[in-house]
Amino acid sequence: MRKKIVAGNWKMNLTLAQGEQLINDILQAGLTLKEGQEVVVATPFPYLLKAKALLKNYPGFYVAAQNCHSEKSGAYTGEVSAEMLQSIGVDYVILGHSERREYFQESNAMLAKKIDQALANGLKPIFCCGEPLEVRQAETQNAYVAKQLEESLYHLTAEQLKQVVIAYEPIWAIGTGLTASAAQAQDMHAFIRSQIANKFGREAGLHISVLYGGSAKPGNAAELFSCPDVDGGLIGGASLVAADFVSIIEKLS
Ligand code: PEP
Secondary structure: OOOOOEEEEEEOOOOOHHHHHHHHHHHHHOOOOOEEEEEEOOOOHHHHHHHHHHHOOOEEEEEEEEOOOOOOOOOOOOOOHHHHHHHOOOOEEEEEOOOHHHHHHHHHHHHHHHHHHHHHHHOEEEEEEOOHHHHHHHOOHHHHHHHHHHHHHHHOHHHOOOOOEEEOOOOOOOOOOOOHHHHHHHHHHHHHHHHHHHHOHHHHHOOOOOEEEOOOOOOHHHHHOOOOOOEEEEHHHHHHHHHHHHHHHHOOO
16 A cells, blocks of 8 residues: 655765666566555756656656755745756755755754645655664664654655655665665664554554665565565665666565
């Protein structure tokens, strides 16, 4: 009943020609997505229109931005609004990635405003949450993630929440080669789902897709995706290599 998604986060990588090649290579693999399965490609802003055009005739393939601004419009030189993204047909927007939280000081409160902008403009947020290593070592990761959810999502209505996808990305596993074990991922995903159910109702908990992110690769995707509360993945490094990304998508069940 809930969507299974593999989303590739290109971050600040690739030229336009390289990105085009990557998308064409992914499409050439001839993937047949099952009902309810989606592939999302989160490109840098300048490539979104091109990516959208390349994926136009491929049902189940969508485009995501990696960020949007928290205000509707105005004097914010260099920034991109949710309305702009909507105007070029973008489907999803990644919000709250740990790199943005760390390097651009994005707080839970600011992310609540970004979520509002995204939803007001018909974009589906992929909301990232996840704990740093010291929090995991202190075994306080549940409280940490609960606070992220509460401060950025709990002001929404249950209807609005239906548009939101959550990505659990333990920071210690992002780009490090360290992956959360399937048991660690399952525990946290079940916890996130229970938190959502407590706040928004049982249906909302059952409906929301929760993706895993953090050094997911062809070799561990099958085990991670087989966990009952893991609905796919947000993939960084491995999304830049067509064969790896395709292989991860093929692990969706
Ligand atoms: C990410 O940046 O969202 C991510 C999961 O990166 P990686 O797969 O490279 O760990």
